[in-house]
Amino acid sequence: xxxxxxxxxxxxxxxxxxxxxxxxxxxxxxxxxxxxxxxxxxxxxxxxxxxxxxxxxxxxxxxxxxxxxxxxxxxxxxxxxxxxxxxxxxxxxxxxxxxxxxxxxxxxxxxxxxxxxxxxxxxxxxxxxxxxxxxxxxxxxxxxxxxxxxxxxxxxxxxxxxxxxxxxxxxxxxxxxxxxxxxxxxxxxxxxxxxxxxxxxxxxxxxxxx
Amino acid sequence: xxxxxxxxxxxxxxxxxxxxxxxxxxxxxxxxxxxxxxxxxxxxxxxxxxxxxxxxxxxxxxxxxxxxxxxxxxxxxxxxxxxxxxxxxxxxxxxxxxxxxxxxxxxxxxxxxxxxx
Numbered sequence: 231x232x233x234x235x236x237x238x239x240x241x242x243x244x245x246x247x248x249x250x251x252x253x254x255x256x257x258x259x260x261x262x263x264x265x266x267x268x269x270x271x272x273x274x275x276x277x278x279x280x281x282x283x284x285x286x287x288x289x290x291x292x293x294x295x296x297x298x299x300x301x302x303x304x305x306x307x308x309x310x311x312x313x314x315x316x317x318x319x320x321x322x323x324x325x326x327x328x329x330x331x332x333x334x335x336x337x338x339x340x341x342x343x344x345x346x347x348x349x350x351x352x353x354x355x356x357x358x359x360x361x362x363x364x365x366x367x368x369x370x371x372x373x374x375x376x377x378x379x380x381x382x383x384x385x386x387x388x389x390x391x392x393x394x395x396x397x398x399x400x401x402x403x404x405x406x407x408x409x410x411x412x413x414x415x416x417x418x419x420x421x422x423x424x425x426x427x428x429x430x431x432x433x434x435x436x437x438x439x440x
Numbered sequence: 441x442x443x444x445x446x447x448x449x450x451x452x453x454x455x456x457x458x459x460x461x462x463x464x465x466x467x468x469x470x471x472x473x474x475x476x477x478x479x480x481x482x483x484x485x486x487x488x489x490x491x492x493x494x495x496x497x498x499x500x501x502x503x504x505x506x507x508x509x510x511x512x513x514x515x516x517x518x519x520x521x522x523x524x525x526x527x528x529x530x531x532x533x534x535x536x537x538x539x540x541x542x543x544x545x546x547x548x549x550x551x552x553x554x555x556x557x
Contacts, residue, residue: 239445242448243499244498245520249522251521
């Protein structure tokens with residue numbers, strides 16, 4: 231799947247020709263460096279490894295330093311593998327080449343964006359799983375408004391089933407939003423506007439896939 | 441706000457500069473394009489500006505209030521909307537606040553606004 235790595239900048243809105251206001255996310259994406267090309271013979275599958283974002287030399291492990299040296303590039307902070315990337319991009323995908331936005335996307339494309347959602351901490355079931363809470367606030371209820379209710383039966387099975395939706399750590403996980411329209415590409419600034427929200431905080435890494 | 445977002449929003453400045461500068465209390469006439477089927481016509485909406493919201497951003501809107509055959513009508517326009525053909529500044533008003541919601545409770549003589557000269 232062809233894609234590129236980027237950084238979420240923030241949100242704004244633009245108007246389309248019909249006068250509709252579209253909420254858009256601005257992403258700074260690319261140029262990414264090809265740090266490894268995998269093929270069927272040596273790795274068993276076809277893929278391309280891209281790297282993005284600067285990283286200090288002193289903060290880079292020696293093993294990675296060697297890996298980046300092979301691609302003749304400075305150390306990068308985010309490395310992502312894209313499978314089945316190469317078919318249409320055979321000429322561009324060479325070790326050490328840089329891949330920019332224009333190589334992968336055009337305006338009006340639909341892209342999937344992957345990011346790490348904002349961490350919400352320990353949350354109850356209402357926020358975490360969308361439970362409705364326990365109904366009324368009146369008729370004797372006083373402290374059960376956002377409670378989960380029953381979590382199982384009694385002497386059979388005498389246990390709580392695994393995977394039951396309960397309170398716990400929320401957010402901070404990998405989330406993919408699909409089919410966001412590319413509204414505009416500013417290729418000289420490596421910026422792309424996509425229609426709709428994107429998971430994660432500002433300045434966090436996101437992956438754009440076609 | 442991020443410099444890069446400002447860069448994207450700078451494009452809309454050109455649209456805004458074509459319109460006259462107005463604020464709460466001013467009387468304006470908005471020429472708004474309306475699509476009916478595949479025909480397009482221009483509707484005018486003249487009234488007092490009650491407020492301007494989210495000023496300076498791409499989501500900036502303004503509220504216009506007018507009395508149409510005895511019934512008050514308020515309409516919210518996005519200032520960057522491509523459907524706004526033009527805006528005429530009819531009269532500048534002298535008001536002491538940015539949001540004139542107090543006009544909603546008044547009618548006739550009490551709802552007058554002094555002209556700014």
